[in-house]
Amino acid sequence: MASQLLLLAFLAIISSIALASDPSSLQDFCVADPKTLDILVNGVVCKDSKLVDANDFFFSGLHLAGNTSNAVGSHVTPVNVAQISGLNTLGISIARIDYAPWGINPTHTHPRASEILTVLEGSLKVGFVTSNPENRHITKVLQKGDVFVFPVGLVHYQQNVGYGNAVAIAALSSQNPGVITITNVVFGSKPDISADILAKAFQVDENAVYNFQSK
Ligand SMILES: *[C@@H]1O[C@H](CO)[C@@H](O)[C@H](O)[C@H]1NC(C)=O
Numbered sequence: 001m002a003s004q005l006l007l008l009a010f011l012a013i014i015s016s017i018a019l020a021s022d023p024s025s026l027q028d029f030c031v032a033d034p035k036t037l038d039i040l041v042n043g044v045v046c047k048d049s050k051l052v053d054a055n056d057f058f059f060s061g062l063h064l065a066g067n068t069s070n071a072v073g074s075h076v077t078p079v080n081v082a083q084i085s086g087l088n089t090l091g092i093s094i095a096r097i098d099y100a101p102w103g104i105n106p107t108h109t110h111p112r113a114s115e116i117l118t119v120l121e122g123s124l125k126v127g128f129v130t131s132n133p134e135n136r137h138i139t140k141v142l143q144k145g146d147v148f149v150f151p152v153g154l155v156h157y158q159q160n161v162g163y164g165n166a167v168a169i170a171a172l173s174s175q176n177p178g179v180i181t182i183t184n185v186v187f188g189s190k191p192d193i194s195a196d197i198l199a200k201a202f203q204v205d206e207n208a209v210y211n212f213q214s215k
Helices: 002-017 182-187 195-202 206-213
Strands: 074-079 093-099 106-109 115-121 124-129 137-142 147-150 157-158 166-174
Touching: 074 106, 093 106, 093 157, 106 182, 137 157, 157 195, 182 206, 195 206
Parallel strands: none
Antiparallel strands: 074 093, 093 166, 106 157, 115 147, 115 166, 124 137, 124 157
């Protein structure tokens, strides 16, 4: 009995320091109150529950294809707490991703969410890379109906490996997963990370760094 209590206490401590998703809600819901967005707390202040209605839990538009006419040939339509205020404190969100033929969703990571992706149309090559020191590249080609998981924090990508458009739906374990696009943070920061730092990190000439930064 005492050992079971100790184990429970241990598990409680572990779970309180290693949450893999947003903290759970202490009420049925806490619809984000747009009038309080200037109050900076971890999350968003709740709207008066008597004033909440169905539209606070609603979004329309994921039937619409995103515009993939851009350099990478993909478009993400996010539906997180910024689009559905009722997602505040619930620890989930969703997105539609459209891919032109051979388009990519470039290497990126979500600092606050694991992702589970399902292919609605087309074929996607997907992959993620584990952390140091292994940096193991785990990759697979997915067909329509296939589902793949990207663990929280790990760098991942998708590529449309077909001649038609591809569409995927991604569900994420945060109301606000965040996106860190590797090329943007390394070569597109404002202000720049010094070229000598990046040249040494990537073991290339500084001119190669200037070339990346110019894009
Ligand atoms: C898609 O984006 C491109 C580039 O920004 C733009 O020229 C084009 O008009 C857009 N197409 C539609 C249908 O909005």
